[in-house]
Amino acid sequence: MTTEVLTDRALATSEMPAALLCTSLGIPPSGAGPTWLAPARHESLKWLKARGLPTRKDEDWKYTRLDALLDIPFERAEAGHGPRVTSATREALTVDPSNERAVFVNGFFAPHLSSLRAREGGVTVTSLATALDRGAAGLESAFSRAFDRYDHAFTALNTAFAEDGAYIHIAPDTVVDEPIELIFLSDAQGPPLVSSPCSVIVAGARSRVSVIETHAGVTPGATWTNAVVHVLLDEGARVDHFKIQDEPATGFHLALLDVHQGPGSTFSSGSVMLGSKIARNEIHVHLEGEDSRVSIDGLYWPRGDQHHDNVVLVEHVAPRCVSHQLYKGIVDGRGHGVFNGRIIVWPGADGADANQTNKNLLLSEYGEIDTRPRLEIFTDDVKCTHGAAVGALDEEALFYLRSRGVPREAARALLTQAFAREMLDRVASESLRTHVEALLAERLSIDGFAHEGTF
């Protein structure tokens, strides 16, 4: 089986060659799906075996050691695994019960836990498996485009093994008012399981939709989520995406959000990273249509021995596009936070307006923060700024609060909360903001997380 010639890169770096990982995961699913799918999976695997897994010698993986993940003999999750997931699990993770919800267990659509609406006309919300069966629009380009320009072994792995996920298609000129929630749950009661959900969101011209993606899991158990989400925005479309990653601290989470924007389209990404032992959230936005806009905000909060890696790549391809990034990290315990942000302004992307800010709060002397904001500009007519900062809690503010009677720990929590506040203020939806506030308050073990009421 493993007779492929490994490149120097793979040999030099990986204790566990990609081929071995692939072998342990078995052969890709075959048979079902459109005719292009099997060759796409095959190509992915071939590519993966040839290139190997990323290592710390790769620029984009410099701060993330994967040994802890590769040491575990993961098996591929199958549909029907995950007996411990109940409707109560789902309710606890729901932002708003009135929202349409698609629930996935170990990457497989769970109809009995989902509440999909009977839709008429322009809106399709279904599982990827169903969409593949139907040969739905946009899938082939999503699958075959996943790794053609960007070295990403785990995307290739996802393409090889993804059987299910969410599929959302919004027809042109269609506005979906209520957010659609995608809830991914991992549950490995027996052997360690890897799930490979792949989701596709296709927003037609001038359509509008908002999607909330939540990842969580049931403990105990070793799980690895290797997720990919493709978003394709046609001319003038608007998609708001928010991701909550709160998987158990024993789990692994590697994810790619891959976004292609048409002319005049608007995309927003918000993310809150709280869970997993090692989590890596990668966002890759291609501003391919002129006058398109994107905002990418993220909060990451590793504590204990958690590792949170954020990789953001924005490519300004077309003229007059706008991109804004604000990432904030809070690092406690022996946590390790990474922000690796990169903006590329390609020739011809005149009038690009791009900025990137990363701010970090280090709460512990044992924590580590690595931040690398990068700009690569190949055209003259641009407005680009970037900056990064790492700091501790303001001692004078701490003293001020304590001198008013607020105990030290509560004062620290208040100031930490204040640091995170800016991210919450950027969440437009009130129900989502309240939901995220509660998650953050839980992490701070304090009551309430608000400017508390209007007077």
Add this chain to the structure above:
Amino acid sequence: MMLHIENLHARIGDNEILRGVDLDVAAGEVHAIMGPNGSGKSTLANVLAGHEAYDTEGIVLFEGEDLFALSPEDRAASGVFLAFQHPVEIPGVGNLYFLRTALNSVLRRRGLEELDVMQFMAMAEDRMKSVEMDRSFMNRSVNEGFSGGEKKRNEILQMSILEPKLAILDETDSGLDIDALRIVAGGVNALRSPDRAMVVITHHQRLLDYIVPDRVHVMAGGRIVRSGDRDLALELEEYGYSELVPARGDEVSIPVGATS
């Protein structure tokens, strides 16, 4: 005696700022501490509130208890309050939330019932009137974007809500125009009571026209070099510190209390 200070020394590193302060303040009294810049006035205030930047020696008793044995928050709970010279801005922490958290922390430590939001708002509204603050202050972040006068009024508001036994006002008059000074002094005077003592640190005699002190002390070179009644302040106004305070070659000049 509410506050008893005996031979108090304070230093940051090798820099000795307080060099043997002696002071007694009884309940019901208002003491003014005046002195040139760098004489140690703000350091004295910070040390009493529990700022951790200083190494201290000497005796400080608050109602007979060793003040140095208490953390800043425990001092607040026992009734010590410092109105800061430079109140710090805390973006992201709402003023209302902060004030209620502070009051409830203090009430809890005093073994008293905490106030719910409605109770607190009723009380805060009443206290805000005394410093002529409107509701909009409550929805803003603590001191963020406040003018100098607004920050000082916010300090006095906090004092009136926390109802301390010993209030230390560190240059509360600095940077205030005459209207703001009148408002702040009015808020302070409303809190004067036989059970409460105040130490008013100021650079200018002007404030003492509004907050009339029982005793006036002059600080220089980290010590109290003269004490007297209100007339001492008037004397300082007329002749300046140089006439009253012997010049010292080794005098320290550190802007204590200034945030870095």
